[in-house]
Amino acid sequence: MTALRVRAPQAGLALLIAVFAVFFVLPFAGLLERGIGGSGTWDAITSDTALDALTLSLWTSAVALVIAVVAGTPVAYWLTHVRFPGKGAVEALIDLPIVLPPTIAGVALLTAFGRKGLLGAPLDDWFGLTLGFSTVAVIMAQLFVGAPFYVRAARAGFAGVDAQYERVAHTLGASRLRAFARIVLPLSWPSLAAGAALCWARALGELGATLIFAGNLQGETQTMPLAILSAFERADGLTAAVALAILLLAVALVALAAFWLLSTRGRGTP
Amino acid sequence: MTLEFAARTQLGDFSYDARFEAGNEIVVLFGHSGAGKSLTLQLIAGLLQPDEGRIAIGGEAVFDAGTGLNLPPQTRRIGYVVQDLALFPHMTVAENVQFGMTGEGREQRLAEVLDLMHLGEFRERKPRSLSGGQQQRAALARALAREASLLLLDEPFSALDESLRVELRRELIRLRSELDLSVIFVTHDLREAHLVADRLAVFDAGRLLQFDGRERVFRAPANRRVAELTGVANILRGRVVAARDGTLTVEAGGASLRAPVPNGWRPDVGEAVDIAIRAERVNLRRLDADDPGQPNLVRGTIREELAYGATHTLRFESALGETVEVEIAARPYEVLGVGGQKSWTLELPPEDLHVMAVSSDAAAGSSASATTA
């Protein structure tokens, strides 16, 4: 009786873990099973559509990441060092795209930067400049959904660096910039790298906002996720979609592995 | 003077006001935590800005409320060792030490400083792989490498065990004589303060109560509060009954005490005063029929006894009306046979009595008993 009482919860827990694991592993297994078994997978991977989409995805997400890092780093640093009324609201606003469904992000971007949007309308009227259906719109969508992940991680990273280090660096003659470069940056590097990886992954996988704000045109706005969605609608159904998904998965894995190596190397060995 | 310091500032409920200077010497800022010692160092370093005052390092003003001058920390030539050291964890000892160096000959200077602090073999080690004492020396080396004439040390030895502290204090005194430095040294440890100080600044609740040579502060505290803070066990309240030939006669409790007139202050007859005498300055005598009525002699009975090995601390109930604490070395304790006798005559030698004015300020802070260890 006692043995039973002890074992029942353990068995339940084991089952729960097993279900959870199966839930996460199975979709990948399914992709590989379809992709490797299916004929035409290789053709789909090497098709113009796939290569165009992959190229576009890689360089737009890279640009989005660079912008997120260049602009997000000072913002995150500033937020960890100043106090002002309403700071919590500002932080919540920056975090908002993280919890927002990307489709809402797309609609929101449209209302701001679309041809009839708050800023988009004057841009169009005065300069004839339109952002919709352009690669710029793709990058904006990726930046909008990805950058908050970087800023959030960077804030946590900066907050984790004892302020005493910076003060001491100042007393040792270091300017604010030098103290940041030599002390804060190396010490918060793992957080920054993790945030950058997350931001990039999010940008790479961006679908909803891009679909609504940037449209779907091969070579210009059709990123990998959009290409996968389009492939899904073709008569041959899943084959192409699966092939593209496997391709994107492989690229993402390689990139994340590289990020991981970078961040662990940055942390240094004792 | 290497440092001229005068600052007044208000931080929330805490008000701070202090003025002192330092030449080529070790000035110890002494007081309980929260007294304003570390704050003083931050004001000197430029990490905080006072509301009023003027701070000059090496004759050059770095802060002046009058002219609005306020140099940032990185342009004030100081070496600053904060309490938790803050060695940069991702850098080696050599990188840490070189961080604040500028100009030519950095390699050579690095070697010199590491050598001076006996850190040569640790130059490529990261801070976390060093012992507490080695980290302490590395932090000191980093501050020294700045070639600053003013060194600020905030409780630098507080986290170390006693044997290391002894060694490092000795090292600091050696450095001071070798390097021609001014050192501002913060501590709450009375023994440490006494050991390293040339001059002592006693802080309490944001105020500088006394700034004087070490011996002066210990022998002639400015008031009751300074006496308490510097470990004077016996502070008696009395009234001046006579003042003649540089000697005061004070009535305290039922006893009459003679004491020298203090420097720079002559109390009036009838004025209330505080009299300080350190526990180790009180002598024990065997009872004698002639004693009663003699000045500076009081009868007392032992009520409590604490044995510390090298010394004994005895607490007497006496005619003075207050408990008198006496510290006696182990050898005289045995020779006199203190252990077998409860009643003694206490001798309070005139030259060891210090008469202090009763200040309302100090009286407010003296709610603690006169038996501060």
Next chain:
Amino acid sequence: MSLRLAAAGAFTVAVLGLGACGDGEERRDTITVFAAASLTEAFGELASAFEAEHPGVTVRLSFAGSATLRTQILEGAPADVFASASPDEVATLRAAGLVIEERALATNTLVVATGADAIEAFEDLASPGLRLVLAAEEVPAGRYARESLALAGSDFAGRVLANVRSNEANVRSTLAKVELGEADAAIVYASDLRAADEGVRAIAIPERFQVAAEYRIALLSESDGARAFVAFATSPAGMATLARHGFTAVGVTP
């Protein structure tokens, strides 16, 4: 395939172990209808009317591009009825053995939707710099639009396709791009404009270039409710509803 079997087994056992259980009884009263995006309003009304006539039957509607719906059904989505904007999608399902019965539902004509003054006629679609949006080629509306352009000549078609800024996943998001002002023009179904903003105008496509979109409805399950729904959609009342939304009703066909 053993991997699939093993996975299915493991997952089923696990889910049952957690105490979850499906309710087989409930499905009889609920029918799931997959319908082309262009049918959104018409089928919304149709479903309400059907539910009013058949108390106790609930209609669940899922709207998307016909191609998306087809692929979802092929992958096992639990649809009882499929209303497609093109016979091709139904044919694919029939080839897969999923169709029990199918009927013609309606036809629809193509129009050019525009919100800008830049365009006055079908021919203007070839104006350089026009921001044109089409449904993707995989979607019936996109396929018809391209066929229509091809009828107007390959040179003309080439110049129009060069103006395409986006290939949308379904006809409704194609129209939305014009409504939002992001695009100057789009080729959509005449029925779609019934549901569009006031700011959007329709420009007729000449008769000789018209490609009639043929909507078909397919019964995918043997449930009585589903059968009744198909019958209702192709009944005179159903036809009237479709006509009200801009479709050309084709009447009951075997």
